[in-house]
Amino acid sequence: MYQHSSNLFPGIFFLCCCLGLTGVHAASITLAVANSTCNTIKQVGERFSARHPVEIDYICKSSGRLAKGLHGRAIEADIYISANRRWMEYMVKGGQISADKVTSPWGNRLVVSAPAASPLVMEQWSDLVGEGIHTILIGDPGTAPFGRYTKQALQRTGLWEQVKHKITTKKHITLLAETLARSDGRTVGILFSTNLNHRLQALFPVDPAWHPPIRYYMAPIDKSADRPETRQLLDFILGPEGREIFGNAGFHVTPP
């Protein structure tokens, strides 16, 4: 969607490096990222910091909470990564992000999961209605995109009203993965496949045709868009190394 280059960039970067040398600290940059990408983006950040004198702070929350925090000035950040289109559009409408700077480099898939030790077996999607499953953990549809996608899939397949009484929501995906890992054998959770870990097992993949495409959206906050560190980090994330790390973590990486 958006690719940029500027001749001013090396000059400004040089100037900032000089100023940085006179101060006590390296330059710092803050990323506000959707929880589902938190671990992966930290790997990218570590590799970037190893080569550049830039200290990176991470704020990992649900996309909606981040968008509202940024909008209400409770959160200050330089780059925002959302797990769906809705909250990125919210920021664009709020005038804090320019539409032409938004990129969508990765996608993801939903999967029904259970604790690693759970004896549950799921042969078809409609098994969710059965008596074997007592509790279904999903993300908060209001603020966590993976919850919104899950609700859309359940509504599309006509199961939403039948399973609603089993549902418990969680504010973000890390919390859901943690809660699910500690749950009993009659509990399942629906989350992004990239957030599975060794304490969880995948039971059933959710058909992507049942919900809109799961895409991540990334953009610099307007006030930081022209900072050399911001642009350098964005380029690194979208570059070969960034894409490789995301690809290895299980994300569907869009070719450049």
Next chain:
Amino acid sequence: MFGKLQNCSLYRQLIIPMFGIGLLSLMGTVYFANILKESVAALDEVYVQGDLRLRSLEKIEKQITGYRALSLRHLTEEEFSAMQEIAQELQHSRNAILAILPETLNPTRIPGHPETDRYVRVNDLSNRLESYFNESEAAIRLSNDFEKEAAFVLLSRIESEYIPEIKEITSLLIRHEFEDISESRQALTSAATQNLFTTIAIGIAGGSVLLFIAFIVIRNVTRRLSQLLEWSRIISRGDYTAPLTADSRDEVGQLTGAMMEMAENIADAHKGLHLAKRRAESIAETLKIYANAFENSGEAILISDRENRIINVNRAFTQQTGYRLADVAGKNPRILSGGNTSNETYHEMWQALNQDNFWQGELWDRKKSGEIYPKWAAISAIRDEEEQILFHIASFTDISDRKAAEARIEHLAHYDILTGLLNRFSLESRMEQAVLAAKRDELQLAVLFIDLDRFKYVNDSMGHHVGDQLLIEVAGRLKSCIRESDIVARIGGDEFVIVLTGLKDVDRVSDLAGHIIEQLSLPYRVEDHIFDSSPSIGISVYPEDGKSIDELLKNSDIAMYHAKDQGRKNFQFFTESLQAASEERVDFEHQLRNALELDQFELYYQAQVTTEGSRIYGMEALLRWNHPTRGFIPPDRFIPIAEEIDIINELGAWVLDRACAQLALWKQRGDCPRQISVNLSARQLQSESLIDTVRNAIASHGLDKDELELEITETAAMADPELAIRQLNRLSRLGVSLAIDDFGTGYSSLAYLKQLPINTLKLDRAFVGDIENDRNDAEICMATIALAHNLGLNIVAEGVETLAQRDFLAEYRCDYLQGYLFSRPLPPREVEELLRCSGLTMDARAATL
């Protein structure tokens, strides 16, 4: 008409109009006394009904607050089954509110006060509530469908739209209820006064007519007697032909005729005897009429002989007392005595009868049924030519109703309506008598001035109805503590006065004051509330502490304030030193005024850290007064006084300037917190110069605007929301960050909160402190964090002291933490060491060790 009257006997000429007019006056009096009694009953009814409706309105207000809290809980709930339970509770709460609504209507209609307006208002309230419930149900349905975000937005809009209106209508209804009660009371009092005047007017008019008739009759008799006298003189001179006309048949006319006959035919014995016989018949006829008048009179009449033995009573007497003639004939009238009339009254009665042959006054007699009742008695002594008493005639009127009405009016004038204790007016008059008695008998007298601690808090937090019930209970307990001869009064709000009379031993006062504190500190139960209260008592003693009532009351009041200063729930005697203390307060104010110039104030700083990573984010500046002789004086001791003596703005400007200077200094030296927080008092927020002060402090120290955060308490912001919104918007335009301090302790309207341009909420330490043990506190913390995040605000938890509290707050994503777990408030030098040692990161475990 007068011609016809002249044909009646003199006795009838006088007695018939007297009885007729007296009867009319009596009927008028009875009629209007009855109306007065009905007025008093109506007044009672107005108070009782008004009180019931006020209770219903207060109950509705409480239920609505509960309904709102439940709605918010539903929106923060994550489990479907839990949401279903809350939805059921909401339905119950809603039904309960709608069921109470009809109880706020007035079932009786007072003349001149149509209920139309109230019906319109209650209908309006009912419609608003139903709309509010229906629309909030839409938000609950969204929440049920796990659309929490949309549900929050919808509920906020609905609350902003309906809650202020509902509160306004409820307040209006409560205010109008008070006005209605007051108007009804005035109308009924006015009607009662009018009745009294009408009764008096009837009495005066009746008396005037009687006097006029008596004047006409007497003038007529004397004129004719003069003629007869003149004629007698002529006859005595031997002129028997002198003309004389008998122009009437009354006694004078008869006398004239007799004298004419005597003059014309003295020798004619037969004719003379005949005339005598006719005269005897006429008298018999007259007596028969008198007997009828006596028996049929509407007024109770008793006749006794010269030995005061009852010889006759009429029918009205039997109706009034229940006694027939056979029951009382031959007995002394004292058998009717109820024993409540004083001997002086009887003495005065017999003296008047002996001297003037007439007495009237009030007697307390006993009916045959045993009932004692007051009556108005008029007694005449009838004497013969030799001034010997022939008999007594007594007439009686039952005045029970009038006495009851008088007693009720007397009570209202002298007693406090709420508690039934003496009011201030009565206290003063009773104290005057008590002081005179103490002076005469050379005894002492103690005045106990009692004020309830934190009564305003009870009133504000639980409502006036609960406050009133508390006062009634306190009055009851006070009465149980004292002797019959002592005086207890309520002289205003929550102030009571007890006067102990005839004191020989002042030690008894201490024992009693201790006993009163013990009794008044026992728990109170009003409806579903159980709470504690306690008194502070000031004591002055006559004659040592004052010889006048004003002096005694003033000095006990001073002693009471001293008791408050001593930490409440105690009693203090007035001493000379209390006057000195008053002077010391003046001295304290003087020192406070000079403390700035003498550089006695210092700022301490307490760290605020990020929940994730425990990095120092900001510092809150805290003011201390380092007094040369008293040591450190805490702000809650001197800030209220600084506000009272109006130096708070000057002091606040100094704090702002010093805090900004400190941050600038830290910035120069390297590691520094990102933000510095300064507290604003309520009075500062009202100051017009605040904006310039803040702008100057930022500019003169070269701070970035968002490096300064100003904190105001929730109570200060809500004291005058319109002013707070205006001032905070001006501060926000300056670019400074704004925080609401002590959030959760006051009453915050969501609608107002959304209008405030704030960035941060500070969760009060009161909720954080008991997070691990108190489920309610934990839920309040969770809901407040969710609320803050939904409004896009940061949240800082104050008073974090344990790792468990930190972990709980971290789990629910509280943004920042502040408390002894990380650092106590430190002077600037130690803060610098802390910053150097920690490098902006703090390990909570290390800090606690």
